[in-house]
Amino acid sequence: MSKKRRNHSPEFKSKVALAAIKGDKTLIELSQQYGINSNLIVKWKRQLIEQSSEVFASSKGLAPDRESEIQSLQAKIGQLTMENDFLSKTLGR
Secondary structure, rough: OOOOOOOOOHHHHHHHHHHHHHHOOHHHHHHHOOOOOOOHHHHHHHHHHHHHHHOOOOOOOOHHHHHHHHHHHHHOOOOOOHHHHHHHHOOOO
C-alpha cells in the first residue's frame, strides 16, 4: 500500500520553519506537533534562512523581477480592456 504525498501550503511551511528558528521546541516536538518528518522541518528552515534576503531586496518588499512582471501584467490588462471596449462597440452592445 502506497502513501499519498501531502502538499503543504507556503503559510504552513513558513509557520513551521519560524517555529524551528525560534528554538522553543525541539525538532522532535515540532514534528509530532505538526505531524511531519523532522527532515522536512530542517529543509524548510534552511530555505527560509537562505531566501529571507529576497524579502528585503527592494524598498517595496518585492524582488526586481517581480516588479517587471507586475508592470507587464498591468500593460496586458490595459491592452485587453481596450480590445474589449473596441469589440463591444463594434458588435453594438
